[in-house]
Amino acid sequence: MKFWRRFHPNIAEDDPRYHQVSLLYSVLLIMLVYFSGLSILNVTLFDGAAIAAFDFAGFVLAAGIFVFVSRGGNFYVARWLVVFTLIFVLLGFIQLSQGRNYSFLWVTLIPPLVFFLQGIKVGTWVTAAVFGYCAWLLNGFLNTGVTANLTLGALFNFVEVSIAQLFIFRHYERSRRAAYRQLQKTSVTDPLTKLYNRLYLDEKLNEAFTETPNRKGDLSTAILLIDIDHFKVINDKYGHLIGDKVLKAIAQLLKRTARGTDVVGRWGGEEFLIICTETSIEEATILANRIVYELNESPLMNDITVTASIGIADAHPGQLSSEAVLQAADEKLYQAKKEGRNKAVF
Numbered sequence: 001m002k003f004w005r006r007f008h009p010n011i012a013e014d015d016p017r018y019h020q021v022s023l024l025y026s027v028l029l030i031m032l033v034y035f036s037g038l039s040i041l042n043v044t045l046f047d048g049a050a051i052a053a054f055d056f057a058g059f060v061l062a063a064g065i066f067v068f069v070s071r072g073g074n075f076y077v078a079r080w081l082v083v084f085t086l087i088f089v090l091l092g093f094i095q096l097s098q099g100r101n102y103s104f105l106w107v108t109l110i111p112p113l114v115f116f117l118q119g120i121k122v123g124t125w126v127t128a129a130v131f132g133y134c135a136w137l138l139n140g141f142l143n144t145g146v147t148a149n150l151t152l153g154a155l156f157n158f159v160e161v162s163i164a165q166l167f168i169f170r171h172y173e174r175s176r177r178a179a180y181r182q183l184q185k186t187s188v189t190d191p192l193t194k195l196y197n198r199l200y201l202d203e204k205l206n207e208a209f210t211e212t213p214n215r216k217g218d219l220s221t222a223i224l225l226i227d228i229d230h231f232k233v234i235n236d237k238y239g240h241l242i243g244d245k246v247l248k249a250i251a252q253l254l255k256r257t258a259r260g261t262d263v264v265g266r267w268g269g270e271e272f273l274i275i276c277t278e279t280s281i282e283e284a285t286i287l288a289n290r291i292v293y294e295l296n297e298s299p300l301m302n303d304i305t306v307t308a309s310i311g312i313a314d315a316h317p318g319q320l321s322s323e324a325v326l327q328a329a330d331e332k333l334y335q336a337k338k339e340g341r342n343k344a345v346f
Contacts, residue, residue: 007070021075023116027082028066035059035089051096058089079117086110087130094134098141107134120177192244193251196265201273204263205322208277209315222284222314224274225329226254226291229307229341231270238304249300250308257291281314281346288312288344296342307342309333314346 004025005011011018039055042048062085069078090106097103110130115123188200196204208221228250235243247270254272258264263275276284288310299305311333315325336345 004070007072017075020079020117023113024069024075024078024082025066027113027117028062028069031062031082031085032059032066035062048096051093054089054092054096058085061085061088083110083114083117083126086113087126091130091133091137094137104134104138107131190266193248193266195251195255195272196263198265198268201263201265201267201275202322204275205326208275209317209320209322209325219278220280220314220316220319221325222276222279222281222312223325223329224276224284224288224291224344225267225311225313225326225333226272226274226288227309227333227337228270229309229337231306234304234306242304246300246304246306250295250306253294253300254291257294258287262287279314281312284312284314285344285346288346292342292344309336309341310344311336312344312346 004021008021011021035055035058039052039059042052042055061081065078065081065085068081069075087110090110093106094103107130111123111127114126118126188196190197205223228247231243231246234246247266250272251264251266254264254274258274259276261277263277265273265275267273274287276287291310292308295306295308311329311331313325313328313332320328332345336343339345
């Protein structure tokens, strides 16, 4: 268990803030250890009282940020305080050491932390500003002859490395976000049909039938529970691979037939669900009959034709629970089956 969870028990592992908060506390602990250790070393071994003062200031600031965030302080403010503290101490160290002893290398700590804590846009601007200032500072050292060991080649190397760092970490952050979006999409998508899965549909059903203050007086939400008639016969006759292709074709037909505002998903097996927000029962019935018609109009693939039975139910937000509306749709679906299939019942 992360030690910081005792301060923030409400932030679970699936919370989008989890990794940023974890990194924030890790950085603060590292800052406390490093700044305290470096301030002692600069006083006792290197006779650098001024640099030690900057290190001690960094320690005090890091301790203050730790107390602030652990007592419920705003994470956004805390992230900015960490970034400013690091920039303040590191640039102060470079200025006081006048670029000696490879002090400029310390600024390479800034890009990964800023990109992760503040995101790609802010990370780009902050990194560019810090690297630009360091390049200007290094050029000043060269022109005044402060650092005899530095050459024009060192300046070029610093500029090249800075640009490379900027693009590398920008690409990393963009890739990380793309991967996260893909993971989110995968988690709510049925792998076979590429429709929404049961998890996502459950979430949307609860949202649709839960009354909130700003939704009073809204139109009703209708649902279509769709079951493919005699689907087992298709699997037995053509095999499960063909059966999977048929399900994919049905999924495409449902997406093509439904409206842009409708949520279309696979409920399970050969059952599908369409959630139609702000839709009357009459409008939902028109959509259901259109689906029945499209399935009857032409074969899905080769000579395979399927039909569907559809149960329709609706309710206003807060009028019925999602379970009750589903139960009503399931009863109408059973009625459609009982009345000969290949039809919609509301």
